[in-house]
Amino acid sequence: MLDAHYTPPEIARKMLLELPLDFSPNTVADFACGDGALLLEAANRWPSSQLIANDIDTKLIKRLQRKHGNWITSTADFVSETSLKRSKIYPLQRSVDCILINPPFSEKGKARLTSSFFGSEVTTGSTMAFLLRALQFLAPNGYMVAILPDSCFISDRDKLAWSNIKSHFSVRKVLSNSRSTFKGIAASTTVAVLRYRQHNDFPLAKEKSEVATDIEIVRGKLQMHTVEKWRSENGFPLVHTSNLVKNKIDLKEICIVNYKHVIRGPAVLIPRVGLVTRDKIAILPRHKSVVMSDCVLAVKCETNNHAKVLTDVLFAHWDVFRTAYGGTGAPYTTLERINEVVSYCINANLDSQNHRKAA
Ligand SMILES: C[S@@+](CC[C@H](N)C(=O)[O-])C[C@H]1O[C@@H](n2cnc3c(N)ncnc32)[C@H](O)[C@@H]1O
Known part of the structure; x- marks a missing residue:
């Protein structure tokens, strides 16, 4: 079991609450779905959405297949181009309306990975490589809600990747989770909502006046x-x-x-x-x-x-x-x-x- 630190239901619920109430995705994916905690919460909120579950762990995916016959399931190694190309999720790039991720985030002993992101090559830690790959699946109007270790936001290792991400996507940090949120790992984490910039509808900081005028x-x-x-x-x-x-x-x-x-x-x-x-x-x-x-x-x-x-x-x-x-x-x-x-x-x-x- 790789980084099997599953999201507690109350955190999954809070994550979805960060999305607009009228957002109703046709497709919702988790590319490191574990036991499906994030997708189950999505299924509660959007019962008619098509759910897409990927995880490298075949046992977990088989179990999800048995329980949820109508989910699209796959067992790709999400950071391997070769494995992804063979999977049925590969053609879904730039088409997923809602991506929920809590990627594997232990970096110990893992080599840095080089990813291609909007035509640039970037070398990063493995969590960031996961995030970069997942962003390529987001539909132009879509939302991604990601749980990331705080280290991923501040490490020099991922600095260049963040600058690349921010030139294409708005990144809004919405929740901080304490070090004890995930069983078996002591890491403080942050939940962020990401969207393509041209569809950025997050309110801009109102600096000129104390009260926003577009209410x-x-x-x-x-x-x-x-x-x-x-x-x-x-x-x-x-x-x-x-x-x-x-x-x-x-x-x-x-x-x-x-x-x-x-x-x-x-x-x-x-x-x-x-x-x-x-x-x-x-x-x-x-x-x-x-x-x-x-x-x-x-x-x-x-x-x-x-x-x-x-x-x-x-x-x-x-x-x-x-x-x-x-x-x-x-x-x-x-x-x-x-x-x-x-x-x-x-x-x-x-x-x-x-x-x-x-x-
Ligand atoms: C931190 S858990 C998150 C599970 C679930 N998304 C949740 O929030 O409860 C990370 C999951 O990533 C999976 N994983 C690790 N490396 C992976 C890879 N290269 N490709 C796809 N899944 C991977 C693990 O099997 C594990 O289930």
């Missing part, structure tokens, strides 16, 4: 009458308007398991339905994941600090903000209306900042 507001989807259907001990805490109390998210016992409904901080949560009061505005901190009822909205933010600043901005323009809510019966707002009003508040705040600077 994204999402509406919760869980209908309260379906709670029992989705209730699970292993799910995510449910946030309904009644849980927004004194500017805090007052979580109760109810947990919901349904990926489609999960929202991840940082964000500012606001009620969509009901009387809006200041104490109903609450921050969902970074890395915290919840399921929102369809009566709750989230304004997504880049950092906890942005969320805090945005909250202050809304309070500063409260009379305007309140106008987003109308209706003949119980007050409610719409995504369109709240978008207009929040944008207005942000712009008004920027104007007054500029005014102060100019004065």
Whole structure:
């Protein structure tokens, strides 16, 4: 068994949460799939995707074949061109929508490897060789989520490879895992999301203003009458308007398991339905994941600090903000209306900042 340090399910779940909620890949691959931990999580989230499992260990692959007859399976040595060329995954280059990898990362006693990457030859450690090869399978619109040892990000050995990668792909580090995350190995690791640069839709750092002006507001989807259907001990805490109390998210016992409904901080949560009061505005901190009822909205933010600043901005323009809510019966707002009003508040705040600077 080579580097059989399998990803714990909770890490696999967190990795997938880093992908946009509306991302729905036709194909999902893991080229060092082990016992399939990452692919199983993908199968939960995207039941109709075609899963592709490769591992050099034939016993593992046979076991997966028996369990999941509809997966495409292969036993290529992923860093050997000769072995890959003989495999059925070779023709899939530049076509896989979602690649999940936790490549073998022990470098002890392993020779450096030379890979060809976008026409350049690069010599690297074996983890990086795996990553370079895997990137060649990514579809132009696809996402890769990779767990890599921290050493891979900082070693001189892989410096040139990173510079080559970054000229073609955006690399967003999203999670840090402690040294005890993987059984049998003490290595701190980082999860990164990679995409082709021309499709980079990650928010750019907003340096000019304290608050982003291109806001994204999402509406919760869980209908309260379906709670029992989705209730699970292993799910995510449910946030309904009644849980927004004194500017805090007052979580109760109810947990919901349904990926489609999960929202991840940082964000500012606001009620969509009901009387809006200041104490109903609450921050969902970074890395915290919840399921929102369809009566709750989230304004997504880049950092906890942005969320805090945005909250202050809304309070500063409260009379305007309140106008987003109308209706003949119980007050409610719409995504369109709240978008207009929040944008207005942000712009008004920027104007007054500029005014102060100019004065
Ligand atoms: C760290 S485990 C990851 C398993 C799985 N992706 C997960 O996250 O649980 C690494 C896997 O890489 C496989 N492996 C090692 N060298 C390989 C190679 N050259 N080609 C393909 N798979 C390899 C091992 O058999 C092992 O199952």
